[in-house]
Amino acid sequence: MKRKKITIFRTFNVLLSFLLVFSTFGSTTPLLADSADQPASVIEWDEELQEIDGFGGSFAFHKGGSIMRLDDPVRTQILDLLFSQEKGIGISIVRNMVGDGGIDDWGNEDYDGPSETIMPNPGEYVWDDPDWNKDEFDKYQIWIMNEAKKRGVETFLSTVWSPPAWMKQNNSVIDNGEGPNKLREDMYQQFAEYLADYVKGYKEHFDIDITHVSPANEPDLNTGYSSNVWTPDELNTFVRDYMGPTFEDRDIGTNIVLGEAMRFSEEYALPAINDPKTNKYVDVVAAHAYTGLQEGETTPDPDAFKRSNELGKTIWQTEYMNQGDNKQTFENNTITDGLRYANLIGNMFEVSGTNAYFWWWPAANNGADGSDLIRLVNDGSDQGIDPTENGLYRVFKRFYTFGNYSRFIQPGYVMLEANNPADDVKVTAYKDSATDNFTIVAVNNSVEDQTITFDLDNFPEDVNAVVPYRTSASENLKKLDSVNVNDNNFTMELRGSSVTSFIPEQFELPALPDMKDVFSTYLAAENDGQTSGLRVDNNKNGDKVITNVRDGSYIKYSNVNFADGSASGEADKRGILSMKAKVAPIAGGTIEVRLDDPYNGKIVGTMDVPRNGNPNDPITVSTMIDTNSTDGAYGFHDLYLVFTTENNSNRKMFNVSKFEFSDEVISPIEE
Structure with a gap:
């Protein structure tokens, strides 16, 4: 469900307020004067915006193995922290990589690619080989998807970084300098069949339902790791004439995700959604957030997805992290960084009509803190064939502020109209119509505490109290004492530089383990x-x-x-x-x-x-x-x-x- 115009009821309220104020002229007792100076956020139960599909993260490039190699109880702790709503932040979408079988960007010839391909050579599917080792094939991604399934995850996005080398003009999954790093045009149909067989094969052999497939990761980026360059018009042609019809003819129910370029905009999906023949095949318009942000990288361009919103398309932000050497600092692991992402998530939902937000690697062993919500500490090695985890891990503040959304806003929630009560306070709200559960997220960007009233307009009558969960400089999603709701209002002092999530007391979740x-x-x-x-x-x-x-x-x-x-x-x-x-x-x-x-x-x-x-x-x-x-x-x-x-x-x-x-x-x- 997309954004609606202001209702007649809301317009009537505005008119009534004007008449009440007008009627007080000459009166010695102005109406409502006692609350005139009280900052308030009005949250409207009946003013529904877009549906939220969830919060996700990627485990591409074998990052599921970083967790799999851990010993228990640490391995289970990390999995629960990521995917469990009771014990963690409740990530609800897993993004993986459609394997291409090529060498990695560190030049390891004996490395079996970022992920094994289902078709290493034309016409040769791995599962048709009598010597195929099913237990070893793509084992890290399959393992992490199964562990996520155990904890309630039902949405799985598989993205193509590159088609297999034999389908490409340069015979390589990377930019090897020996020709265009592109899919051959005569392979468009073969590639469409490849993606359909990928979906069917993972269901048949691993009992994993790939719910979404994206044919191109960052089609605007030509790199020394798995990549493939597309133009927006080429993507339109591929989906319109090959991928869409193939999925339709073969009854592949998987949703097609299109775009996923570096810039947070609809640019790479625009020709497709403007083409009536292609538009029906495009289920999700997706983009990354590495470029195209404004105002300190927390507020997107309001017109970045203008056409997508006009057409009622679903919009996903599918990859972002603290990229660049200047972001690998102590401050970018603290509440300063946590607040940046809390604002960015809220603004993407409010300004762009975004339906899902993804981090890059939720937990991984790698050479930089900025890539992760949780960093698995290693023995000193950087990225490579066989990094050695030592069982230690570092949890950053952004993990918790991300969790201020992901833990309490599950797939199927609908965003509600809510105003910001002050220039430095960001409020967004969401509801589950099936249960009358709801979540309010308030970001206080001021260093000062601020007392805010929340006016729950037309909310269910049985809301007697809300439970706050707060992340601040000194707290990590800390569960606080419940706050009474009287006459559909409650008041809370928002701690300076904090993110607070409120849910109804009858739906309260346990406190996270003290850490x-x-x-x-x-x-x-x-x-x-x-x-x-x-x-x-x-x-x-x-x-x-x-x-x-x-x-x-x-x-x-x-x-x-x-x-x-x-x-x-x-x-x-x-x-x-x-x-x-x-x-x-x-x-x-x-x-x-x-x-x-x-x-x-x-x-x-x-x-x-x-x-x-x-x-x-x-x-x-x-x-x-x-x-x-x-x-x-x-x-x-x-x-x-x-x-x-x-x-x-x-x-x-x-x-x-x-x-x-x-x-x-x-x-x-x-x-």
């Missing part, structure tokens, strides 16, 4: 345990701080994931981790950073707080963290911040507000 990380801020007042005597007070700025700090007192944070001890995934910063604390000195002292035990745990860093400071004048102290793999900040640990002094133990030492990790080198690292 902290080095990308979060640790608020002293929101710890997991502290010694008696410590107090929480407000400083002069109204921030909560821990006070009454004495010798031997401590605060605790449970289950901190240090992974390999790196704050940044850059190769030259492997194992580099520092920590800083915001404190207000009084008598001064030392902050010991200990692991697992406040008294006997390994000290992995110390921060000296000077004496005779001003308790209302905070400063920053810092230390490098010992991240050695034997007994350092490596893997999961409980974290204790222990406060000590050699001075009079009865004196108050300092006030402390927060702790943060960084990849900054504070001082030379001791060997």
